[in-house]
Every structure is written in structure tokens, then in C-alpha cells.
Amino acid sequence: MSEHENHEPPAKYSYAVGAGLGLLIGGAVGLFTDTFLIDAILGVAIGLVVTYLVKFLRP
16 A cells, blocks of 8 residues: 555535434434433534534544
8 A cells, every 4th residue: 555545534424423323312312301302403503513624623
């Protein structure tokens, strides 16, 4: 492998991971607060926003 190859996954996988982690965290919080659906949707939204913002932190 050459040292100039890009080793990052495509952006669509990054968004899927962000949404999935947001769903897990939001769902877990929702189970304890009895508002599962609202917290799960909010977690997905936050996960997507964080994934979008992380693109600007990379060099």
C-alpha cells in the first residue's frame, strides 16, 4: 500500500455511524426517562450534526 492512499471510510458510513451511536445513546437515555421515541430521534439528530461538524476538525 502506498502512503498516499486515503484510509478514511466514505462519508456515508460516517453519517451512518453517527446516527447509529446517537440512536443508541438517545434510546438508552429514553429508557430511563420514559420518553424513548423523543430521545431516540433527538439522539439521531445530534449524532448527524456532530458527524457533520467533525469534518471541519480534520486537517
